Amino acid sequence: MKKFFAVLLATVMTMSLLTACGSEAAETTTEETEAVETTEAEATETTEATETTETTETTEATEADVAVSDALADGVLTVGTNAEFPPFEYVDDNGEPDGFDIALIKAIGEKLGVTVEVENMEFASLISSIGSKIDVAIAGMTVTEERKNSVDFSNSYYEAVQYVILPEGSDIATADDLKDKAIGVQLGTTGDFIASDIEGASVSQYNKAVDAVNDLINGRVDCVIIDKNPALVFEGKFEGQVVAVDGAQFDFEPEEYAIAMPKGDTALVEQINAALEEIKADGTFDELVKTYIEE
Ligand code: ARG
Numbered sequence: 001m002k003k004f005f006a007v008l009l010a011t012v013m014t015m016s017l018l019t020a021c022g023s024e025a026a027e028t029t030t031e032e033t034e035a036v037e038t039t040e041a042e043a044t045e046t047t048e049a050t051e052t053t054e055t056t057e058t059t060e061a062t063e064a065d066v067a068v069s070d071a072l073a074d075g076v077l078t079v080g081t082n083a084e085f086p087p088f089e090y091v092d093d094n095g096e097p098d099g100f101d102i103a104l105i106k107a108i109g110e111k112l113g114v115t116v117e118v119e120n121m122e123f124a125s126l127i128s129s130i131g132s133k134i135d136v137a138i139a140g141m142t143v144t145e146e147r148k149n150s151v152d153f154s155n156s157y158y159e160a161v162q163y164v165i166l167p168e169g170s171d172i173a174t175a176d177d178l179k180d181k182a183i184g185v186q187l188g189t190t191g192d193f194i195a196s197d198i199e200g201a202s203v204s205q206y207n208k209a210v211d212a213v214n215d216l217i218n219g220r221v222d223c224v225i226i227d228k229n230p231a232l233v234f235e236g237k238f239e240g241q242v243v244a245v246d247g248a249q250f251d252f253e254p255e256e257y258a259i260a261m262p263k264g265d266t267a268l269v270e271q272i273n274a275a276l277e278e279i280k281a282d283g284t285f286d287e288l289v290k291t292y293i294e295e
Helices: 002-024 030-058 100-112 123-129 190-196 209-217 228-237 266-281 284-293
Strands: 076-081 089-091 115-120 151-153 158-160 162-167 182-186 202-206 223-227 242-246 255-257 260-262
Touching: 076 100, 076 123, 089 100, 100 115, 100 266, 100 284, 162 190, 162 209, 162 228, 182 190, 182 209, 190 202, 190 223, 202 209, 209 223, 209 228, 209 242, 223 228, 228 242, 260 266, 266 284
Parallel strands: 076 115, 182 202, 182 223
Antiparallel strands: 151 260, 158 255, 162 223, 162 242
């Protein structure tokens, strides 16, 4: 915030200076106009220098020459999530998005000196909203080559794997057993992509993961493929009705979660990575893991 106002002040001062020069130079020759332009260029340089200095002060881990992303210029980081994915994001008792990811991005916002505003939306809409409705997305989102065509990712902050949720007593136990089965997934997730590749499987896509689990309990699907930690939360929530099985048993590969950002905004990637590093180094990250994931 401090940084933002300093930059604003510098910009306003520069602009009034330019306006003054501009009116004096109202009836000028080409030579004089060029002189005004030069002043403008110098003024821009000054503004940039101010930004850099202030950023260094706010974010210790930020290198002196790291640029400031335009996405942060308004002092607000608008973050998209899909709060249907406990413990990473869920709606709390007051109707507000909370969870590990929400706490993490708020801590990042604090390091960067910006206010974090969270927009809860469908998971499948997140990527296309980045750069327009939202600045970034944090949603237990797995880094994939396909997604990298549309967005840039931060350094990864969590390792995951898909799990298989089964009704208590199910005899599904290997990758082979998943063939020709009715599989529930959350729409547009890596669980969805994995299920769609299974031979003969009929995949039911849900907007909310919990609806897939409810259909598993109702017998409408044979299993649900979803990330490890949410699977464990659902196993606890529907104790005695479902069990969560490690995807390694089904040959599923490990996945990495990262924050998704507009493609090409290198300044933003660097700023967010620097803040993430700091949060890991100062113990905040481990605290959040304890509070939200290992509780
Ligand atoms: N890790 C999976 C993916 O990236 C699932 C993420 C779902 N996240 C959520 N907030 N609903 O596709």
